Amino acid sequence: MNIKEAKQEIINSARAYFRKDETGAYRIPLEKQRPLLLMGPPGIGKTAIMEQAAAELGINLLSYTITHHTRQSAIGLPFIAKRVFGGKEYSVTEYTMSEIIASIYEKIECSGVKEGILFLDEINCVSETLSPTMLRFLQYKTFGMHPLPEGFMIVAAGNPPEYNKSVRDFDIVTLDRIRRIDVSEDFPSFKEYAYRNGVHGSVLAYLEIRKDHFYSVKQELDGKSFVTARGWEDLSRIIQAYEEMEIPVTEDLIKEYVRDEEIARSFSVYYELYNKYRNIYRIPDILSGDFPKGSLDLVSAPFDEKLSVLSLLVDTLNQEAREYADNLAIQKVIFSTIKELGDSMKETPDNGLPRQELCNRDVRDGVSYRDALYRKTGMMEEELRRKSDAGMLTREDGHNMKMAIKELRNLLRLMSLDEQGNGYEAAKEWFQKREEDRQANIRSTNSHLSNAFSFLDTTFGEGQELVIFLSELSAGYYTLKFVTECGNDAYYHYNKFLLLHDRREELRQEALKIFDAF
Helix, strand or coil, X not given: CCHHHHHHHHHHHHHHHCCECXXXXXXXXXXXXXXXXXXXXXXXXHHHHHHHHHHHHCCEEEEEEHHHCCHHHHHCCEEEEEEEECCEEEEXXXXXCCHHHHHHHHHHHHXXXXXXXXXXXXXXXXXXXXXXXXXHXXXXXXXXXXXXXXXXXXXXXXXXXXXXXXXXXXXXXXXCCCEEEECCCCHHHHHHHHHHCXXXXXXXXXXXXXXXXXXXXXXXXXXXXXXXXXXXXXXXXXXXXXXXXXXXXXHHHHHCCCECHHHHHHHHHHHHHHHHHHHHHCHHHHHCCCCCHHHHHXXXXXXHHHHHHHHHHHXXXXXXXXXXXXXXXXXXXXXXXXHHHHHHHHCCCCCCCCHHHHHCEEXXXXXXXXXXXXXXXXXXHHHHHHHHHCCCXXXXXXXXXXXXXXXXXXXXXXXXXXXXXXXXXXXXXXXXXXXXXXXXXXXXXXXXXXXXXXXXXXXXXXXHHHHHHXXXXXXXXXXHHHHHHHCCHHXXXXXXXXXXXXXXXXXXXXXXXXXXXX
């Protein structure tokens, strides 16, 4: 199973485990809710999919790397309690609540949501003293005297023994009480994730050419050399930061993330070529409709050079499409906030007040519109903090929420500078200006997309380069979202043409088979 399929299995399991009957009880009782055990090589995204799954479900996520825990932190500390048996008092040993169980209750109290996922990483690498406790927890969902709260499911993860010498095998008794899911590395799944999460174009273009370099673990004389999905993503982040600060990206830097000298050196060479192609073919000019004079030389260029140019085009368009998606999400939050406060005023009697004064006051609460907006923004900040602490937001949703709050704070500052323009009408005017700017950006991205198609058609005609470009656009979450929601005539034209071309080829192959049969 690849990592994308594993994520969907977690989501499906959570929905099944949290399903209730007509009395409000869980249809699958807690003791029958088998923990999921993800087994797979390190660095393929097991932890990342937990965050994504919890955010999509709107539930809590509590993560622990279990190797960091001792028996005392997992079970709790012993203390002497007094008990009466048969009319006689005895001293007995009891245990304080497990740190992990206590953290779950804190998470529930913080978020106000009773359901969630407890994620235990490196489960098969626990210490010898903690191993029996963890096996018992997987079987009976109890740490010491304290059970896992209803509404929380367990997902654990571990690495196979070939990747970690410290792993312990589970016995049959334990295996018969869990759901083991073997997860393997998978470049197509990573690629889909990478497009959505803004992985650097050079990394994607390189891995498209050298898919065998996506994931590698080898035993060398001086130790293990390895390359993981996590390493490529983290390298991408540092490359983007260095480029923004205009700091050179060196081979030594790449080796810190790609722990295989041969692959690191290969990518370092390619990264230099990637930047060279960026300068030669002037991607911003192409997207603006000003095709470089030397672009026709691209026809006879090596395939990796063509693929790099296509990747540069797709990467730039993907960034613009992501900005569109972010701006739309931010604008929706702002619109609903301004409208909600405006509607609350319309529902109140005007009491003979002039329209301007009415728009500047929330009659029901006796406060100005600006004060009401200030209070609402504060509530949004508190909700953001609560959901972030509970792990109920994706990085994308968290960013957009923060930006919406930031823009509303900007509106409040403008209102404070203009005492006459601090009401609902002023907020609507401010929002409309933002919307006009957003629509202008949509037209710009649409034009850039059309120019890219025109450039490829002019340079290559309707060949494999156009097919690759169209396929990459369709595979990208944000580019496809942009085309679906905003439309683009060039995309529809070439997509329809290629679909017809593929169908004609299928019919031709079928006809050849019939002919050969005779």
